[in-house]
Amino acid sequence: MFGATVGSLRLFLQSIDSRKTALIWQRTGSQGNEWMLGQSHVTLREVHQILIDASVGGEAGDIALDDLSVTEGACSPADGLYDFEEGTCGWTQEADDDLDWIRGAGHDPVLNSKPSSDHTTNTDRGYFYYLGSGSSRVRGHSARMSSPLISAGKGQCVYLWYYLSGQDPGTLSVYQELSGGGQSQLLSQSGDQGKMWRFTQAPLSNRGSDYRIIVEGTMVQNNQGIMAIDDIQLSSYPCTGPGLCDFEMNMCSWRNVMEYDETDWLRDQGNTQAPSTGPSTDHTTNSTTGYYLYVDSTVGRWGDRALLISEIFSPESTGQCFTFWYHILGHKIGTLNLYVNNRTMYGSGNSLGQHMWTESGDQGNVWWKGRIYLQHKEPFWFVFEYKKGEGSPGDVAIDDLHITPGSCDPVVEPPPTAAPTNVIAIGVGVTVMILVIAIACTTFYILRRRKANSESLIGNDMMEINVAYDLYDCELQDSVT
Incomplete structure (x- = not known):
């Protein structure tokens, strides 16, 4: 598909x-x-x-x-994947906690709130584990569930799809527990994150010891919100890190918001099958084999949107710099916008958030660097928005997204040879016009000089009856005098 x-x-x-x-x-x-x-x-x-x-x-x-x-x-699940469709997948409830994780489906009558579907099958018949609202839920109570024992050295990164929705749904924490003792927290998520399945990942510690993955849900308040997990997977590839994605392996934690737009962002290589809809090379490898995200500008109508949403990031006291590379090529191709949102803005009805950056029009066949500095006191996320222009075809693409603590470094501009095509066209046009004017003036000057020289051979009596003089005539009159 x-x-x-x-x-x-x-x-x-x-x-x-x-x-x-x-x-x-x-x-x-x-x-x-x-x-x-x-x-x-x-x-x-x-x-x-x-x-x-x-x-x-x-x-x-x-x-x-x-x-x-x-x-x-x-079914035979992928290696290291726990989708809970067939049962518990070997996960067990901890005995020293207060609550238990519940395996259920979207059509489960016990489950009164969302999610209405799981992440694996995307239907109300698919299964996941959840902690819902209820009178028995007490602030601070927790439910812990552990995976089967995993062999040492297996897996470099753990992937997890989770669901946190409603006011105060609680805190989701994931730990790695070594068989020889010792436990380290891999990640933590909390607060309302909308009615959608979200993706997160964390690097695993490789200390030469067997280990288990522990998933813990901690309640915050009675009768408020829901927490769920699904599709936990151990990857043999290293994590890309929070806010870092070059799209070489996948789309990382970025996903299309299909409920609110008309078209999708696509992941593909430089040699895309659809002509004139993607750059010839990506930014990461500068080759036709590298991947990026792009929008097919040949389809849809003027004003159609493609929305791309990120994972949720934790704030930093020093602020953060978000950098990205973008490619916009084509006459009236459209506009690329970047928004930053958080729970406060989203809860007040602002679905996109604060408008932080925009670029539109032909930027040439070159990758440009974009960046924004932001300081947030609560967790936040990004939204890229492409709005189709009236022109077609062309390129709108992004690559190498990265968020780092601290201020932004100075922008390094592309070489002058990479100027946008409209600037080149204007420069060529002005140069040609100047050359045409110069040639016309030179030709006119030579013709007038020749005419003046021929008239200088006429007798003085003919010169005396001339009453109209121009610049060249004055010079000739002076020479005769």
């Missing part, structure tokens, strides 16, 4: 007898320019058939299927 307006792909089960259907798996929007594995575990008590439904989202994108199979038994 790849494209700016690719639509959705859904998998249903339909009963042969009752003809009732149940949605068991779905994906919406672009999933990347590569083949992805989709699977769903079902338990049937009667004969069913599988229905596959693909919907067209717009004029750009493709949905393809290959290698379909039905097998008995549980």
Whole structure:
């Protein structure tokens, strides 16, 4: 599934007898320019058939299927992935805590609040673990759950999808506990983060010892909000770090906001299949094999938007500098905006946040560096917004996003040879005009001189009857006198 307006792909089960259907798996929007594995575990008590439904989202994108199979038994999850679809995946509740994590699904009648779907299947039949509101929840009470024992040296980074929604949903903490003793906190998230699944990651310590992953949820207040986790995965690749993404492996924690825009940001290489919609090279590797994010400017209407949202960042006392590289090429291609939002602004109805940076119009076939300095007292996140212009085609792309503590370094401007194409065109036009004027003046001067020389051969009696003189005539008159 790849494209700016690719639509959705859904998998249903339909009963042969009752003809009732149940949605068991779905994906919406672009999933990347590569083949992805989709699977769903079902338990049937009667004969069913599988229905596959693909919907067209717009004029750009493709949905393809290959290698379909039905097998008995549980699905085979990716190595190091705990999606909780088949059960607990070997995770166990701690005995010395106050509460227990609950495994449930979006259609669970016990679960009165969101999320209405899990992250794995994106349906209300998919499973996750959650801590909901209830009268038994007391401030400071916690629920701890531990993973199976993991072999030493396995995994360099832990990925986690989590859900924190509502007023005071609590604090989610993740720890690494070594079998020989010792525990270190990997990450912590708290507060209302909207009604969506969010991504976070943390590097694992490799000390030559087996270990477990501990997930802890701490309650803040009664009857307020919900906390959930899903799709915990151990990656053999190092973490990219908070706020650092070059898009070489994936989109990191950045995701499209498909509920509020008309098109998607796409991850692809310099040699994109769609012509004139992406730079020829990325910024990271300066090659056609490097990846970046771009917007397909050939589709949609004037004013259509593509929104991209980041993970949530913790504030720093010294402030922070957010740097990024952008590529904007094309006549009236549109506008690229950057916003910073937090819970206060979002809660007051400001869905985008504070407008911090903007650039529009043709910037030439070159990567430019953007940066903003910000100081926030509460956790915050970024939103990139592209608004389509009336011109087409062209490039709008971003790469190498990075946030660091402290002030921003001075901007290093690209070399003069990388000037935007409209500036070059203006310069060429002015130069040509000056050359034309110079040639005309020179030609006029030579012609008048020749005429003056021929007239100087005429007798003095003809010169005396001339009553109109110009500059050259005056010079000739003086020479005769």
